[in-house]
Amino acid sequence: MKFYSPSEKIKLMRKKFSINQADLESVNMTRAFISMMESGKRNVSKAGLQKLVSKFKELAMKNSITLDIDDEYFSRQPKEDARLYIEKELIRNNEHMELDKLTKIAIDFEIYDLLSKIYEMNAEKFLAENEFINAFINFNLALEKLQQTSVNSGQALLSKQLGVCKERLGEYIEAIYYFKQAIEYSLKESNTIIYFKSSRNLAIAYAKSAQYSSCIQTVDENILNSTIKASKEILIDARITKATALANLNDDNGLKEYLSLVDEVGDTNDLALSFLYNNISEFYYRKDDYKKSLEYANKAHVLKSKVNRVALPNTLNVKGKVFLKLGLVQEGTMMFDLAASIAEENKTFDMLLDNYKALISIYESKEDLKEVMKRFENLLLYKKSIL
Structure with a gap:
């Protein structure tokens, strides 16, 4: 996918309609001025560029062509267009191949917040497909890229999902590590939903690794005796998990x-x-x-x-x-x-x-x-x- 500078866009648009610079002349926009815009030697106000958009739309209408550009089209730099394109594409239900293409664009333009989102979406798809190793790799990449941005939320969720991948792979000790990380991040982010879900998952991982006392302690301290009330679903899951630990202790x-x-x-x-x-x-x-x-x-x-x-x-x-x-x-x-x-x-x-x-x-x-x-x-x- 190629993204162009404002000057390149003007030149390409003019070629598309087979017109010369003189055809774009209007009040306050001389041929010389247009030539300097195309060569990138002149900065143009947004108002001036919006007039240029209107001029091209008029030409498109005369030729019965639909021109799908907005008023900011000639103002945006390649990186801004790349960001806009990725944001629009992420709304769609993209498959792995399409997401990989978006990954390349985000890497090329160093758009790390969206790159993190792309990795996360890819990871969620792998998780739904029971491809737990690929899911883990992509969640890990998502977390790494998120930590390179100024975004202060999202690390708790990604850490929880890393734990889920490890738990599904039967690697409970590593799952415990990531669930603990998720709990720490959730407290920093004031994210009670992730806090309770990660606490529940941590207790389950303890139970699956036969650490029953730690399981019971986690359920009691983080969920059942919490000053913040958990959802009914979490409370039921927590009680089931605690009961399982008690049963395994022959209680x-x-x-x-x-x-x-x-x-x-x-x-x-x-x-x-x-x-x-x-x-x-x-x-x-x-x-x-x-x-x-x-x-x-x-x-x-x-x-x-x-x-x-x-x-x-x-x-x-x-x-x-x-x-x-x-x-x-x-x-x-x-x-x-x-x-x-x-x-x-x-x-x-x-x-x-x-x-x-x-x-x-x-x-x-x-x-x-x-x-x-x-x-x-x-x-x-x-x-x-x-x-």
Whole structure:
């Protein structure tokens, strides 16, 4: 994409209409004056350049041509035109290829605030496509470029999204680092929405890395006991996360909180309800109550199939483990296979790993080395494909 100086624009526009400088003459705009404008030797007032716009529009109308330029067209320098072009293009739902073209323009003209925005948009698209490594790279670039500008907001959001990418990749220690960064930035930016979301995500990352005490502390200090009231969604998520940590510590208060939340949520939030049913199922499984575990796993299965298929492998994994305990090895194997397939489809490595571990254990017990090697090879190929 080429952007022109004011003098170049006048010259190109004149060539477009096949007219000479004399054709543009008018009151207070002599041929010599126009010649100096084209050569860049004379600064012209905005009023004078607006007259030039009007003159070209008159010529366009006479030739039945639509000329889509504004009054500032001949006043803008190439960098200003580049900024305007990028801003207009970003309004559209651009694909990666188009965003890459805008990236080059922004780099060429050192428009770092918009460059940060382009990287962020690219990252969000990669995240929606489950391309977590590419998403992380672009969020990181967005943050780097934003820090080169005078813009004082946005770093909290980008840090949170970096944490989300790491959490999706199963890299919980790094996720914890970025969520903590997001919390720090959110306090500086007075962004309570990002503060609560990052605090929730931090607690979840602690839980997933088996740091249950830190999880409970984060939920209590940052959300439940905060002087600023969080949204209902955040409060429910926080209570579920805390209950999960308690349950993993074999504290029966975790189950009590799950059941209390089921009553509170009712049929108003299928997503939250699907997580609650899943977690209750896991709790009963650890207590060796397989009938109850399967009952709640089935409820979670139905809801997750409708509202959160990405998280379905967790529930299928619990069902698979219950089936194994009941001696239903074939049914258990089917659950783990389906869970692994969905996890691979959605690029959720932690879920894929859990279900492959279960499958490998089954085939090892059968001394089916061929299937064991097949699972190991699949896992290695998958890991290689995302690096």
